[in-house]
Amino acid sequence: MASRVIAPIELQQPRGENNNNNNKQKNALGVEGRNRRGVLKDIGNLVANQADLGVNANVCKPNTRSQAIAQVLAEKNKKSSTNLDLPQKPKEPEVIIISSDEESEGVKEKQQAVRGRKQRERSTTKNGKAFSSVLSARSTVACSIVPKELVINIDATDKDNELAATEYIDDIYKFYKLTEEDGRVHDYMVSQPDINAKMRSILVDWLIEVHRKFELMPETFYLTLNIVDRFLSTKVVPRNELQLVGISSMLIASKYEEIWAPEVNDFVIISDSAYVREQVLIMEKTILRNLEWYLTVPTPYVFLVRYIKASTPSDKEMENMVYFLAELSMMHYATVSLYSPSMIAASAVYAARSTLEKSPFWTDTLKHYTGFSEEQLRECAKLMVSFHSAAPESRLKAIYKKFCSTDRCAVALRTPAKNLSAHTDTES
Template sequence: MDIASKVILPQHQLKGEVKQKNAFGDGRSRRVLQDIGNLVTERAPQGKKQVSEVVNAALAANGIALKKGVVAGKAVADQRKAIDKPKPETVIVISSDESDQETKHVSRKVSREEGSSRKDGKAFSSVLTARSKAASGLTDKPKDLIPDIDAADIDNELAVVEYVDDIYKYYKLAEDEGRVHDYMDAQPEINEKMRSILVDWLTEVHRKFQLMPETLYLTLNIVDRFLSKEVVPRRELQLVGISSMLIACKYEEIWAPEVNDFVCISDNAYLREQVLVMEKAILGKLEWHLTVPTPYVFLVRYIKASVPSDKKMENMVFFLAELGLMQYPTIILYPPSLIAASAVYAARCTLEKRPFWSETLKHHTGYSEDQLRGCAKVLVTLNSLASKSKLKAVYRKFSSPDRCAVALLAAVKSLMPAESL
């Protein structure tokens, strides 16, 4: 029992009176948890005349004649006591002498009673809001419901369902910062074909090391951003490639390959010290800015929005996207989010997933079908030429059964330019 909650009474009072007043004192001192707003106190009738009228009506209803004198006076007095006597209040008592279980039971009971008295009422502000919307024509109109693509991941903490929409809004705003702009004219010894050869080789290295998909996309982003800031001799282009993949592995992988692994896979063309020096030079030029939205970031989200989706659809999207990354004009002309959305659109057309572009995809990508046709035609054209190209790393990668052999599927003719048919 809390000492502060005790009520000290004079000893000359009767035992019953002490007990009654003590209980009333305890209850009055512990009204903190009581919702005073829910108490409704009835007013007692004012004046003797009103009291007598109430008594007369009550006795008359029971068939008892009211007589003048002591009986009537006693009845009136009893009735006045009944009216003037305050009704007992429901008080929640929290004390160390009582069990926690009993206290929780009382709290739940009061909460249910309060909730039942409030649930039927509407807040005045909500009524005003509804009226203002109706007056301005902003009432909800029937429309096709967009399914919640994150409903299955509501219990997955890594999916960050509460923030995922805001994250991708930020990615769309920040993609220009990590986007590569035309730099080939500033490189006297490097051309577009050399870059494609390097990307083809890095794709093969990525596959042999069995690295994460995001590592490849970040590697190519680092290569292009560094080449846009630094003039690189032809003999060091491969060194830039392995050093960029080393950085990407340290950023994305749990178990990253060591420096000697990259030296060996490049057929000892460079020394270990050269790789470390180039790694430091790349990080310095990029100012250690490695957190950029690559096409992979958008691909994962847009594939999820492409409902229904399966393994074949997923591999087809990645196949088209990686074909696009090999070509220098593609990464220069289109932002990462547009490349990812176009790969999804072209894949749905190839696999005849109807509709080719849904309201769900439009909502999550922010692109309409007309905005994607130009880039999608480029990706479909690259798909049709992949089997004849000398650079076959991506084609071989997606021709394997574990990739559903999507590279062997015929390119959709509806998106191919007329001259290539």
């Protein structure tokens, strides 16, 4: 079925009728305008009348404010009607009260007053919160509540030092902590029928003197003792060969750590020719074979360097006191067999700070970098303080004499830590 085009309504009307309609619209608008001047309170009724008369809002230009509002409402009614043939449901007339300019200004002033009051309420709430926080901060200070100590970055000063390897230093020491069990020794004296802990202490005391005679690095001394203990834990050694094990272990450690290592003949001479060169070389091979050439181990010295740095602020006296207590503990078999290298180093720092009366004895920075709390180190530190107390009366005085010298700040002459002494524990 073909669709029929519906022409606009205005084009279907004759010209004469169109003119008559325009005249009628003008007359209707005139009459309506006169009536609207008297009735401005109810615009909805007037708009409904215009819709009934079919008045086009664009025909005449409104002269008053009420006429403009009526025109807008009439256009909305036209747009809402989708089909002219269908009857539209009459809408309820919308009553709009038009107030004068003075009344509208009064409304604006009221609205501004309401907004200002709300803003003042919000600002008062914020100020109240801020004021309460100030009061809390002041009460904290008044109660002398000390904030938690911050961990100091001990590597900040070495940021531009390439040899310090600050980018990897934390990972390196995490690896040392994980692998220190592989290089430490436990109680092995039960498997040695011909030697005991006292003989070991005599050997270590003599090795201290040899180490000083050759002016070797500290790393060499700690690696020498590690090689001796690890070898004694794997092989039974007769008493007459214990000194040979000591000089052969120092020879290996010197080759590993020193730039200019002593020669074999130097160790033969230092041992008063108790052994010949061939014996030293044979023992060197035996030690390396039993240890499977595993020499890269974290000794206590590796941790001592790091933990002394974490004991801020550190000075020469503090450094020498730590080394004194650490070497004393390495001479005693009980310390080496009971505690790990990292704990020996951390306990030496704790005991040194207690001896020198550094306050506090243990800081958050030390706890962060060592991984040990003060309670974990107390037993090992007490053992070190007991060694310090017995050092002046001991017959093995190599370490004591070494740290009584002025170049070592005479730290061995200091009074042992009172808070870690056995006398204090008895009284408590």
